[in-house]
Amino acid sequence: MKSVTILGAGLSGLCTSFHVGHEGCEIYEAKPYFGGHIYSDVREGFTWDDGPHVSYTDNEYVKSLFAKSVKDQYVEYETYVSNYYRGHWIQHPAQSCLYQVPEPLRSQCLKSFLESRAQLATQPKPLNYQDWLYQAFGQVFAETFPAAYTRKYWTTDPINLGVDWIGKRVFYPSIEDVSEGAKGPLNRQTYWVNKWRYPSNGGFLSYGNMFADGARLHSNKTLVGVSLSKRQLLFSDKSSVSYERLVSTIPLPTLIKCVEDAPRDVKDAAAILRCTNFYLVEVAANHPAKRKEQWMYVYDEDKLSTRISIMEHFSPNNAPASKTGISVEVYGSDYRPLPTDRDEVSRRVQLELIEMGLLESLDVVISVQVRFVPWGNVIYDHNRRTALDRINQFLDSHGVFSVGRFAEWGYLMTHDCVLQSKRVGDLLKGKA
Ligand SMILES: Cc1cc2nc3c(=O)[nH]c(=O)nc-3n(C[C@H](O)[C@H](O)[C@H](O)COP(=O)(O)OP(=O)(O)OC[C@H]3O[C@@H](n4cnc5c(N)ncnc54)[C@H](O)[C@@H]3O)c2cc1C
Structure with missing residues (x-):
């Protein structure tokens, strides 16, 4: 089997090496320790x-x-999570716990929710998160809770976000969930x-220990240069290595900045990704x-x-x-x-x-x-999809594997990283 060079020793890098069986894998990590976000x-x-x-x-x-x-x-544990709003604690998700929202806001939220549902059949499919929120919750609840939280957590207005990241992450309630939850506890989990x-x-981090056991980890190795045509990597300590097969788990904008033979439009695409x-x-x-x-x-x-x-x-x-x-x-x-x-x-x-x-x-x-x-959360703004497609097309054409949250530039959680690492590890071993 050809050797495998892995950039980054977060969960994705460690897990890729683990799934290959560690043999023939070398991991290069900028920090003095492994784990990345875990x-x-x-x-x-x-x-x-x-x-x-x-x-x-x-x-x-x-x-x-x-x-x-x-x-x-x-x-x-069973999840027990709440929301804080101007001196009030409201169980999560607030849309199905309106009974804890103070009046008159509670009644205003309920009225606007019911009005929005009555108009739903005539509404176009939402193309941005703001429209999605208004349709899901009505304008009053949407503006008071998730839109405000979006500005804090995603750091931009919901109108600037697409809808392709939502999935089941934001609870889309039924009329019954909201109406009953405005009167008292639902007594069923909606989170x-x-x-x-x-x-x-x-x-x-203890969940990552097993994947690190037996891995060949080179720490304090910050990638600063890549030549895809020469298959060479350069690190900040001026050392360099050549590779046969390359797996990147480091943030996409960092990788592309390092690639000396990336065309201008790929560099431009990487520069507009937001996180x-x-x-x-x-x-x-x-x-x-x-x-x-x-x-x-x-x-x-x-x-x-x-x-x-x-x-x-x-x-x-x-x-x-x-x-x-x-x-x-x-x-x-x-x-x-x-x-x-x-x-x-x-x-x-x-x-x-x-x-x-x-x-x-x-x-x-x-x-x-x-x-x-x-690096926190990839922002699913309206530039993301097109820019990502162009970058992936370029990396694919050079046989670079991208694995993990910031290399795939998505809302990947730890289980997604493990499963993606397994998929790529199996491919590298020639199993899949
Ligand atoms: C605040 C927060 C909370 C989260 N909560 C959860 C949760 O509750 N449950 C869950 O399942 N997931 C959660 N996640 C997601 C989870 O952290 C990620 O899915 C996972 O840890 C990503 O692993 P990774 O290896 O892909 O990336 P990272 O962990 O980011 O690993 C990338 C590695 O690359 C290294 N690197 C970067 N640049 C270079 C360079 N130039 N040269 C060499 N190395 C470099 C980094 O130091 C890092 O070690 C959360 C994420 C965040 C940010």
Whole structure:
């Protein structure tokens, strides 16, 4: 078998090597450690993920691999998630829990929802996310909740997004779901993530350990140059290697920037791809969690906090007894850059946590760390599809395999990465 060179040691890179059987595979990773987005950092008894992760897949193959990686030491929980809106806590998804929305907004949401459903048959198929939201929920709910959240999480207005990423990710309710949910609890789960697993120890990274065992990993190797015609890679430490077969799991814009023989239109296509980046504000506090949710969404547009996770509710071993680890995500992008003053971000987020009742006071804070994560979520704006098709056509013509969230430039979750890695690993082994 020809040798396989893999760029990036996140889950996709490690899993591709694993599925090939590691033999003949060399992985080159920019960071000193493996894991990419599934990396978990353990500090002073607290475990922090690189953006808190859970595994909610139904796929038995992925479930069995993850279970094996942690020797069956995982926790399994039913999802308990809420939304914060101007002093009110509303269970997720809010569209089927309107009874917790304050009046008169609740009645306005219901009226506008019913009107939009009455007109649905005469409406054209939505071509952007704003139209989709208006048809799914009515304008009042759409603007108050998901459109506001879109501006915070996707960092742009919903009109700038397509609809090809939605799938079952945003719950499309029936008339009954909304009408009944406006009167009281539905007593049935309408969130698509209803159950999930998480490693008991070591954070989400523990799910990646098995794939790294036996992998030939070269760390501190940042790719800076590629010649596809000469089949050569150049790294920032000035070392270079030649390859027989190349698998890239690094972000597409980074790869294309490095490719010296990419034509102008491919470079231009890569330059218009958009992705969010984010700060993780990790607040360790000297009291138990104030609420029992695992994670929460914050809709107030005057708050930086967008998604908040309570780390010890992912696994009790993620924080020392009677203490809480609160991980807050704050998003930016080229559409709306992140604030640059990290001290100010830290200060504002802590005050927001106090206002929301998740942190007692500044006096109980044990430590705060603000970490910048350069790649968050691929933004499905209207440029994405055409640009991606052109880049893929070019990479395919040179036999480069793209695997994973930022190499395939999509909304891939960990189970998708495992399955894509298996597909490519099998292809490389000549099985498929
Ligand atoms: C905030 C957040 C929350 C998430 N939550 C969940 C969840 O709950 N459940 C779930 O299933 N999925 C979740 N995901 C998705 C999940 O993280 C990804 O699907 C998966 O980890 C992607 O793995 P990857 O290997 O494709 O990419 P990455 O993990 O990004 O790996 C790419 C690797 O390439 C390296 N690299 C980059 N540039 C270079 C270079 N120039 N040279 C060499 N190496 C380079 C990087 O350092 C990195 O290690 C979440 C993602 C985010 C951002």
